[in-house]
Ligand SMILES: Nc1ncnc2c1ncn2[C@@H]1O[C@H](COP(=O)(O)O)[C@@H](OP(=O)(O)O)[C@H]1O
């Protein structure tokens with residue numbers, strides 16, 4: 001097994017474009033502007049779908065931006081070295097993405113009015129999605145089997161740490177008026193309604209045809225065919241030829257992979273770790 005990845009304050013990060021010095025600087029020195037819009041997720045929760053949707057909302061359904069600029073430049077990851085540089089040098093309101101756990105997040109955010117969307121997905125599907133995606137990359141250690149990755153995931157020994165800690169940490173912000181918590185499953189079931197919630201939160205009013213264009217251009221099929229959004233530009237750089245960001249996009253796909261014993265372990269852990277939180281935050285349960 002390769003031991004790739006870098007560690008910072010007990011959390012594993014990709015071995016590509018990340019460094020402890022930058023992670024420290026991001027936390028201590030990155031200055032948010034009140035007009036920025038922030039997307040935070042645990043990786044493989046549908047981050048890129050949400051970014052695409054927000055980009056389209058901001059451009060009133062005009063697909064020109066999403067079809068001409070790579071998704072990681074439209075909404076850079078604050079914690080990556082290149083993303084941090086891009087964001088620092090960008091004038092005006094910025095669209096910012098992050099997978100950072102709350103304890104590593106820039107302290108300026110907590111004194112700001114920045115609108116943040118925190119996007120959650122069933123951790124069982126996050127686990128399966130991550131298993132298939134990370135093993136097609138060259139910047140993190142690869143598990144030898146799904147069983148091995150399952151052990152890593154439940155111990156929080158994967159990129160960005162424990163899903164449970166990430167969710168618990170960020171959900172402590174859920175009652176703030178500048179925070180909107182959404183989840184993948186509801187967005188999948190009622191995409192139009194969820195886009196409406198995002199528009200309202202961001203104070204953006206779309207005409208019916210603009211809203212239709214947002215929905216059309218952020219659909220699974222449209223994103224899969226958009227080279228600026230489907231990560232095909234990363235093939236040969238950090239992604240193998242079979243690497244695929246838009247794999248299935250099906251809630252509940254975990255049922256095709258977890259054994260009965262693994263599903264029971266997951267249920268028990270979920271109960272232990274999340275029982276004190278309002279269960280409506282987890283509609284897949
Ligand atoms: N437009 C879209 N609609 C639904 N799911 C999407 C989507 N774009 C990406 N996804 C799904 O989001 C997951 C990737 O998440 P992230 O963007 O956080 O890396 C993948 O899940 P699967 O691997 O289950 O298919 C991918 O298929």
Ligand SMILES: CCc1ccc(OS(=O)(=O)O)cc1
Pocket residue numbers: 014016042043044045046047048139
């Ligand atoms: C470039 C490293 C990286 C980090 C995290 C990713 O996950 S996600 O697609 O944003 O969920 C992908 C690539």
